[in-house]
Amino acid sequence: MTVRTASESMAHKVERQLRGDILTLVLQPGARISEQEIGERYGSSRQPGREALIALAKSRLVEILPQRGAVVAKISVSKLMQAAFIRETIETAIVSTACNAFHFHARQRLDDCLKEQARAAESGNRAEFRRYDDLFHKALAEGAGLPMAWAVVEDLKAHIDRACCLSLHAPETLAKLIEEHRAIVAAIDQRDETAARAAMTAHLCELLHDLPRLEAEHPDLFE
Template sequence: MDLDPSTLNRALPLRDQIYHKIRNLIVVGQLKPGEVINEVAIAEALGVSRTPVREAVKRISDEGLVKILAQTGTYVAPISRADLEEAYVIRRALEMESARRAAAKFTAAASELLEDNMAAHRLAISRGRYATAIQLDDVFHRTIAEICGLPMIWRAVDISKAQMDRGRYLAIPRPGYGEQTIEQHEAIFDALKRHDAEGAARAMEHHLETSFRNTLEVAADLLG
């Protein structure tokens, strides 16, 4: 487990930083389903007291990524089809509306932001930098939420999509999946440029449905 204490900013709340560290380890698969979350070991590795670690783990548990079992221990939650489907339903509803609203506010400056993002995304895929590609994918979706003027949409999506992200890190190395994502981003982008609200929403729906289907296919052996 990669827990470098030098990356902590002691002037900022430790609980939030530790939350992001542990959550990311779960999402990218470094902490696997069923693996024990040892709060004492994490606290020692980071050079902090157990309190911020316990608070961070409780927050992650509230998102369904960790199971805390009395008298037994704390474990990384399994990837379940029900959780994946719930995350997909929430994300589809919010991001279709995000794309719909962004189309009316799409500007030349917004166009440049997404063009630069897609160029960087293509490069990451071509070089096999899959973790970077997923981060750039998130930036694409977050930018659309910011364009529509409702950044809280992305905050809600970011919390709910963690279950899908676990599958995405398994799926993206599959041949063609990264290129497929870029093509679908381009379709969303083209609709936004035309200020076609319904076209953008439909393109977003198709993109998220494909991601969900790919995740189910790749994670089939892990689904609880």
């Protein structure tokens, strides 16, 4: 037990896997989880499980009830709307900045992401699609010289992602998302701040359309 793979600590591994299972709704909102249980689930003792829970509680993905246990946080419309608002605020500022100065090597990464994302969309690999979606937004932030901004957004995004997981996007929706990414890149290349901000806003709004329907269909997963 506890054979550490090269560089990643057990605690970090448990945290990463637990976060993944929560974000993909493998662990459903409202589920009770204990440190012990989490440790066993991912092949460790209580201690790494405990650290994972504390870490995820900081992102508000789990709620720790003192002396009693923890539960996977339910999807909160309020938290989701706030996260979406803050995300839009930050990401529009990112693309604004990107229009004025963009690091060369990050520009290349944007194209790579677009390509890989298109491939994932074709093969219907949603996990891969999402991964490159994240990498795209990360590359935008880094290109604008604002890596911390992505760290903030990534944390907020968790609350949005679980809702996204409920609304299974059709292939044409995936294609549309890629097109929106292209529009953002085009606006940055032309240094057109107004267009870039508008493109980013449109891109992020995409996700909120279905929210009322989702809540109606899955009332038990919402707060």
